[in-house]
Amino acid sequence: MTARIIGVFIALLLALPAQATSVMTSIKPLQLVAAGLVTQDDTVDVLLPPGASPHSYALKPSDIRGLNQADVTVWVGPELELFLSKLLEDKPSVLTLTQVENMPLRHFDGGHHHHGHDHGEHNIDPHLWLGPKTTRVAAQAITDALIEAAPDKAEQYQANLTRFNEQLDQTVADIQQDLASRIQSGYFVFHDAYGYFEDAFGLEKTGHFTVDPSQKPGAKTLVTIRRGLLNHDATCIFTEPQFNPALIDAVTRHNDVNVLALDPLATSIPVAPDSYQVFLKDLGNRFTRCLKHETTD
Secondary structure, eight states, rough: OOHHHHHHHHHHHHHHHHOOEEEOOOOOHHHHHHHHSOTTTTTTEEESSSTTTTTTTTOHHHHHHHHHOEEEEOOOOTTTOOGGGGHHHHHHSSGGGSSSTTOOBBBTOEEEEEOOOOOOEEESSOOOGGGGHHHHHHHHHHHHHHHHHHHHGGHHHHHHHHHHHHHHHHHHHHHHHHHHTTTOOOOOESSOOOHHHHHHHHHSSSSESSTTSSOOHHHHHHHHHHHHHHTTTTOOOEEEEOOOOOHHHHHHOOOOOEEEEEETOOTTTOOOOHHHHHHHHHHHHHHHHTTTTOOOO
């Protein structure tokens, strides 16, 4: 009788739905990555609202509550979301991507660094979600954090990671094929955020308007960019949603230049299991179109 009761109890336990794991990401691109790795029972939320900049965001009380309730918190690191540093300092289950072992980080001076245990690095380019290599490492780290939070779903998480990487491989191949037909011309970007993407696909910008999007470019920078356009050093300018249209007018007047918008924070991409690949492919399409002189949205 006792054995039968134990058997029924075990059967009831097995029939219970899996415990949901709640994930909080700092920015939407990380939400897109996590959405491809979690199970259907899990939730993935994002801290920053649409249009907010991780360079200058101010936390609200509701943000702090959401962070405290999350089973796993994923952020890039203090190099991007400095406003989170103190709050996450002692919080458990926090994944800081710039501190992940063997993360192939790059620097704004063009150097590269595989992160080990030295956390004293400076000048790190934090836009790591824009490169397929760094995103693969991030996806593995997120999967490891999910398994630690819910070990009973380890097999599902591993299967999701395999699918995510297979889709990413196909996306990279598609972008490489599309960019193979581009015109070999220079381009300017709004801010210096696309180094990981450029490294991955053999692109080299002519220059940028600013390193920090919260700071306006100076007059000297605008003169240099206008001169580059007049000299045909570049034929394309990539803007971003917060870009001041007056700056475009200032440098493109009387110039034959293509202008196309990039959104490194994936504002318009719906959240779904394959959203990150959709985001990366859209980014590749925009580079291809601008460099092939096809700018119709």
